[in-house]
Every structure is written in C-alpha cells, then in structure tokens.
Amino acid sequence: xxxxxxxxxxxxxxxxxxxxxxxxxxxxxxxxxxxxxxxxxxxxxxxxxxxxxxxxxxxxxxxxxxxxxxxxxxxxxxxxxxxxxxxxxxxxxxxxxxxxxxxxxxxxxxxxxxxxxxxxxxxxxxxxxxxxxxxxxxxxxxxxxxxxxxxxxxxxxxxxxxxxxxxxxxxxxxxxxxx
Amino acid sequence: xxxxxxxxxxxxxxxxxxxxxxxxxxxxxxxxxxxxxxxxxxxxxxxxxxxxxxxxxxxxxxxxxxxxxxxxxxxxxxxxxxxxxxxxxxxxxxxxxxxxxxxxxxxxxxxxxxxxxxxxxxxxxxxxxxxxxxxxxxxxxxxxxxxxxxxxxxxxxxxxxxxxxxxxxxxxxxxxxxxxxxxxxxxxxxxxxxxxxxxxxxxxxxxxxxxxxxxxxxxxxxxxxxxxxxxxxxxxxxxxxxxxxxxxx
Numbered sequence: 001x002x003x004x005x006x007x008x009x010x011x012x013x014x015x016x017x018x019x020x021x022x023x024x025x026x027x028x029x030x031x032x033x034x035x036x037x038x039x040x041x042x043x044x045x046x047x048x049x050x051x052x053x054x055x056x057x058x059x060x061x062x063x064x065x066x067x068x069x070x071x072x073x074x075x076x077x078x079x080x081x082x083x084x085x086x087x088x089x090x091x092x093x094x095x096x097x098x099x100x101x102x103x104x105x106x107x108x109x110x111x112x113x114x115x116x117x118x119x120x121x122x123x124x125x126x127x128x129x130x131x132x133x134x135x136x137x138x139x140x141x142x143x144x145x146x147x148x149x150x151x152x153x154x155x156x157x158x159x160x161x162x163x164x165x166x167x168x169x170x171x172x173x174x175x176x177x178x179x
Numbered sequence: 180x181x182x183x184x185x186x187x188x189x190x191x192x193x194x195x196x197x198x199x200x201x202x203x204x205x206x207x208x209x210x211x212x213x214x215x216x217x218x219x220x221x222x223x224x225x226x227x228x229x230x231x232x233x234x235x236x237x238x239x240x241x242x243x244x245x246x247x248x249x250x251x252x253x254x255x256x257x258x259x260x261x262x263x264x265x266x267x268x269x270x271x272x273x274x275x276x277x278x279x280x281x282x283x284x285x286x287x288x289x290x291x292x293x294x295x296x297x298x299x300x301x302x303x304x305x306x307x308x309x310x311x312x313x314x315x316x317x318x319x320x321x322x323x324x325x326x327x328x329x330x331x332x333x334x335x336x337x338x339x340x341x342x343x344x345x346x347x348x349x350x351x352x353x354x355x356x357x358x359x360x361x362x363x364x365x366x367x368x369x370x371x372x373x374x375x376x377x378x379x380x381x382x383x384x385x386x387x388x389x390x391x392x393x394x395x396x397x398x399x400x401x402x403x404x405x406x407x408x409x410x411x412x413x414x415x416x417x418x419x420x421x422x423x424x425x426x427x428x
Binding site for chain 1: 210211214215219221222225226283284285289291335355357358360362406
C-alpha cells in the first residue's frame with residue numbers, strides 16, 4: 001500500500017491542488033494576495049516528465065482551476081499551458097542543474113507571465129466599454145503575487161522535486177508519451 | 180492461433196494504461212461540467228474541524244456601528260416614503276440563512292468566498308449575502324453542501340447603487356482590488372467624499388437600501404463619466420459569519 005502511494009505520489013498530489021487553492025491561508029498573504037499555488041506543483045513535475053506532459057498537465061490544471069474560480073469570461077489555461085511547456089524545457093534530462101533559488105526565480109517569472117495574461121484578458125474585455133482604466137490598479141495583484149510566489153518556491157518546489165524524483169517510477173497514468 | 184492471441188492482447192482496451200488515461204480524462208470532464216462541486220463538497224468535509232469560532236466582535240464593532248447609523252437614517256426616510264408608495268421590492272418572508280465562511284479568496288484577481296450552506300439548506304443562485312457592515316456579494320454557484328459568493332470587489336461584479344444624499348444612481352464595478360468603483364453616467368453629479376452608497380431602489384437584483392460603502396475619493400471625470408472609489412463597510416477578509424437572504428421582486 002505504501003509502495004503504491006509512493007508510486008502514485010505525483011498523481012495524488014495533483015488531485016490535492018484545488019484543496020490547497022481553496023485553503024489559501026491568510027498568514028501566507030502579501031498585500032492581501034496569496035501565492036499562485038499551481039506553479040509550485042507544475043514546475044517540478046514538468047521538469048521531471050518533460051514539455052509535452054507539462055503542456056497536457058498545464059491544460060488539465062487550467063481546466064480545474066477555471067471551474068473553481070467562477071470567472072466565466074477569463075481563463076488561466078493559456079498561462080499554465082505555456083508554463084508547463086517552458087518548465088519541461090528545463091528538464092533534468094538536459095543535465096542543467098536547477099538550484100533552490102533558481103526555482104524561486106523561475107516561479108516568479110512564471111507568475112508574472114500568468115498574472116499578466118489574466119490581466120490583459122480583463123483589459124481587452126473592457127477596452128471597448130471604455131472602462132478598462134478602472135482595472136489598472138489591480139496590476140498591484142501581479143507584483144504582490146510574484147513576490148510571494150518567488151519567496152515560497154525554493155522551499156516548496158525543492159521539496160516536491162525531491163518527492164517526485166523518488167517516486168519517479170514514471171507513473172504511466174499521467175505520462176502521456178512513452179519514452 | 181498464436182497470432183490471434185497476440186492481436187487480441189494488443190487491442191487498445193486490453194491495455195491498462197489506456198484505461199487509466201480514459202478515466203483521468205473522464206475525471207477532468209466531470210470536474211469541468213460540475214464546476215468543481217465534488218472538490219467543494221470534499222473541502223467542506225475536510226475543513227469542518229477548522230471552521231472559525233465566533234470571537235470577532237472587537238474587530239467588527241466599528242463596521243457594525245457605521246452600518247446601524249446608515250440604516251437608522253435610511254429607515255426614517257423610508258418610513259416617510261412608504262406612506263406614499265405601497266408596492267416596493269421586499270425581502271422574502273422566509274428566514275435568512277446563517278452561514279460560515281469556509282474558504283475565501285479576497286486578494287488577487289479571483290475574489291469569492293465559499294459558504295458552508297448549499298442546495299441542501301435551500302440556498303439559491305442569485306441570493307444576496309450580507310455580513311457585519313453591509314452587502315458582500317451575490318451567490319454565484321451552489322453545490323449540495325456549499326455555495327460560492329462572488330464578492331463586490333470581483334472584476335466581474337456589477338451592481339446598481341445609489342448615493343443617498345444626492346439621490347443619484349450609479350453602477351458599482353469591482354476592479355480586482357479592495358476598492359470597487361462607482362461609475363456615474365453624468366459628469367455634473369455632485370458627489371463628495373464621505374457620501375453613503377446603498378443598493379439602488381431601481382435594482383432588479385437586490386433589495387433597496389442595503390448599506391454598501393462610503394465614497395473614499397472622487398476621480399477626474401472621463402468621457403462624460405464620473406467615477407469614485409468606495410470603501411466597503413463589509414470586510415470579506417475578516418468576516419467568518421454571513422447571512423444569505425432571498426429577494427422577492
């Protein structure tokens with residue numbers, strides 16, 4: 001049983017991302033904004049399993065988080081898909097060493113990217129109604145999120161990276177390409 | 180004979196991995212269709228032991244006092260008006276539903292709270308939610324045990340309001356930060372810092388005269404519109420208990 005859980009660790013942890021998304025503890029806030037949780041999981045996972053798997057799992061994460069966030073007009077899918085693709089390029093198979101603090105830097109960049117994509121969707125939607133200027137102050141959310149995501153990433157990503165590597169028996173259920 | 184056996188074992192449905200992938204895709208499809216209600220109900224059960232207590236009075240006393248002052252002033256005016264007008268929008272006769280906030284996203288672009296009362300308790304989509312201080316938002320989605328409230332600060336929230344002092348209608352728009360804005364489609368409107376903002380008597384979505392906030396600052400006029408920043412009286416980041424009310428129109 002323990003072995004089974006070890007083997008399926010990445011998949012089981014994937015199912016718990018929405019629970020962490022709901023939990024969103026107040027004591028991890030910076031300027032009222034909490035970290036962008038899915039990146040902490042997506043970065044180590046995509047690094048181990050590669051670009052294509054990263055893309056697919058980014059899409060899956062986006063679908064689930066969009067369903068939970070109830071903003072019918074905006075989506076998180078493009079940001080997460082492109083991040084999954086990018087993180088996969090940093091794959092460990094390329095022997096490029098990624099240190100603890102580089103995890104933070106990568107997550108901070110990814111958070112800027114995802115936050116900006118979401119922000120531009122809001123601007124584009126309200127551009128024609130001439131009310132886009134009402135949403136400009138919310139750019140603060142992006143900067144706060146980048147800071148707190150970059151701060152926590154070294155700790156969480158390193159931990160998850162080590163756990164996923166240990167259970168690397170290549171969980172076939174979410175490994176979409178046979179290597 | 181051997182070949183037939185080899186072909187039959189090579190069929191896609193005989194491969195365990197394909198079934199796993201199929202079940203995973205089915206799971207994704209289910210989450211999408213159900214709008215995550217399975218997750219929300221699971222979170223309801225998991226988070227139950229950690230639900231907040233009732234010791235928030237010190238923090239919220241100020242908001243409650245402000246709310247009572249505005250209500251008192253408004254009730255006096257309403258008394259006079261109701262002697263002349265007989266039919267108005269009114270609250271449902273049924274009792275309000277008290278609910279506990281079990282999850283909140285009050286920062287970033289996603290702004291909603293999840294309550295521990297759902298379809299099972301009679302919550303309906305479109306009901307409005309008030310907390311100490313005044314209006315917080317409207318119920319946007321329900322599952323069996325939970326309901327999701329879109330806050331007034333959400334970028335997708337739009338509510339009709341009016342400024343009681345000058346009796347002028349406006350549109351309250353969530354801007355993705357803690358200070359939603361009111362748009363007045365009249366550049367000559369005489370709004371001042373400190374004016375009370377209430378739900379509009381003309382709104383078909385909300386009952387009239389629920390306290391919402393106070394005008395904090397007034398922006399420069401832009402294309403025949405005047406906008407103002409609102410300081411909300413209800414503080415969703417601090418509130419643990421709310422009331423869900425149905426509106427009868």
